[in-house]
Amino acid sequence: MIKGIQAGTGLRAIGAMSGTSLDGVDVAEVITDGQEIFGFGATGYRSYSPEEHRVLREALGKWHEDAGLEAAFEIVQRAHSEALSGTDAELVGFHGQTLAHEPRGRGTHQMGDGAALAEALGKTVVWDFRSSDVELGGEGAPLAPFFHHACARYLGYEAPVAFLNLGGVGNITFVDPRIEKPEAEGAVLAFDTGPANAPINDLCNERLGTPYDEGGALARKGTVETGALELFLADPYFYRMPPKSLDRDAFAEMRELVLELSDADAAATLTGMAAASVLQAMDHAPEAPSEVLVTGGGRLNPIMMEMLAAALDCPVRNIDETGLNGDMLEAQAFGYLAVRVARGLPTSCQSTTGVRAAVGGGIVSTP
Ligand SMILES: Nc1ncnc2c1ncn2[C@@H]1O[C@H](COP(=O)(O)OP(=O)(O)OP(=O)(O)O)[C@@H](O)[C@H]1O
Numbered sequence: 586m587i588k589g590i591q592a593g594t595g596l597r598a599i600g601a602m603s604g605t606s607l608d609g610v611d612v613a614e615v616i617t618d619g620q621e622i623f624g625f626g627a628t629g630y631r632s633y634s635p636e637e638h639r640v641l642r643e644a645l646g647k648w649h650e651d652a653g654l655e656a657a658f659e660i661v662q663r664a665h666s667e668a669l670s671g672t673d674a675e676l677v678g679f680h681g682q683t684l685a686h687e688p689r690g691r692g693t694h695q696m697g698d699g700a701a702l703a704e705a706l707g708k709t710v711v712w713d714f715r716s717s718d719v720e721l722g723g724e725g726a727p728l729a730p731f732f733h734h735a736c737a738r739y740l741g742y743e744a745p746v747a748f749l750n751l752g753g754v755g756n757i758t759f760v761d762p763r764i765e766k767p768e769a770e771g772a773v774l775a776f777d778t779g780p781a782n783a784p785i786n787d788l789c790n791e792r793l794g795t796p797y798d799e800g801g802a803l804a805r806k807g808t809v810e811t812g813a814l815e816l817f818l819a820d821p822y823f824y825r826m827p828p829k830s831l832d833r834d835a836f837a838e839m840r841e842l843v844l845e846l847s848d849a850d851a852a853a854t855l856t857g858m859a860a861a862s863v864l865q866a867m868d869h870a871p872e873a874p875s876e877v878l879v880t881g882g883g884r885l886n887p888i889m890m891e892m893l894a895a896a897l898d899c900p901v902r903n904i905d906e907t908g909l910n911g912d913m914l915e916a917q918a919f920g921y922l923a924v925r926v927a928r929g930l931p932t933s934c935q936s937t938t939g940v941r942a943a944v945g946g947g948i949v950s951t952p
């Protein structure tokens with residue numbers, strides 16, 4: 586177990602995240618006592634080869650216990666060992682690869698064995714962050730919100746601010762940085778906004794054989810089909826009160842909605858759908874945020890950013906402008922959460938996942 590981590594004493598932890606886009610493993614260090622952030626350290630990235638990506642894509646929707654997942658498992662373990670090799674961080678937070686997320690059904694499933702990783706690295710690894718939250722009635726996601734709260738305080742915000750992650754799926758955290766503890770009432774409200782890049786990537790993959798819409802170049806040439814957008818927005822997910830979370834492929838019918846459209850119009854429409862989901866999310870804001878800080882790959886799509894700026898009535902900023910690294914926030918989040926788990930602090934609460942009581946999720950494995 587980890588000894589001597591105390592409030593006010595920073596520990597160098599490294600988080601590793603393999604997101605729903607299946608592009609690779611991000612690793613990033615954070616120096617923290619699990620409450621305050623003192624600074625950030627090295628970052629790294631280990632991409633999946635096209636063949637590895639294909640195997641992982643095949644595994645999506647399946648569960649650990651399903652047969653035929655050995656190849657995917659080997660890829661996840663190897664990629665993380667490689668991404669984390671050489672780190673001198675004292676603690677590792679290992680998220681794993683989400684294969685399926687169905688918190689109200691069969692649970693949430695992140696592929697990866699933290700005990701084996703601890704052996705391979707010779708380091709303490711905290712992993713399986715989501716299961717205990719789901720067992721206690723929570724959604725098991727999103728989990729970055731407590732880290733977002735710490736980031737807002739680290740950046741010196743004194744007014745409410747929102748963190749919007751646009752990965753394969755989108756999620757938003759409304760933070761009130763004036764409240765010290767993230768689990769205290771009113772400090773955070775978070776949930777998944779809707780699909781973000783995953784449907785755009787799938788479209789590019791299927792129609793053009795490219796992994797994503799680089800720079801929004803395809804969407805730029807198209808027009809949003811309002812009929813399809815309206816049908817999309819009629820989905821009951823948008824009218825459900827938070828907490829709520831999504832599986833990567835929860836909105837599979839989006840594909841049908843743009844099937845008849847040209848490549849450019851389909852890309853524009855899917856991008857518009859991602860932005861419109863965020864506008865819907867703003868209805869749940871406890872207080873209007875002073876600004877929305879955008880993190881994740883979607884912030885690098887100028888069309889997505891333009892659509893968001895046009896839809897929202899507060900400033901929308903790429904989080905990099907604050908000095909944080911929008912490519913690494915999720916990896917840093919799991920480094921931060923690892924320290925919280927090691928210190929016995931909660932990692933989720935009613936207003937982030939709907940869990941009955943604030944809970945610290947995660948297994949601690951020593952080498
Ligand atoms: N230059 C770019 N132009 C357009 N889109 C981009 C660009 N760079 C990244 N993206 C989009 O962002 C995606 C990657 O985002 P990110 O790494 O935040 O996702 P993730 O962490 O895998 O997902 P999640 O947060 O859902 O787990 C890419 O698959 C692509 O769709």
Ligand SMILES: CC(=O)N[C@H]1[C@@H]2OC[C@@H](O2)[C@@H](O)[C@@H]1O[C@H](C)C(=O)O
Pocket residue numbers: 604605683686693725726727728729730750752753754755756777830831915
């Ligand atoms: C089950 C799962 O892996 N969910 C991811 C996914 O990607 C974005 C969104 O959906 C979010 O809920 C979550 O990831 C981030 C890191 C989170 O838990 O905060």
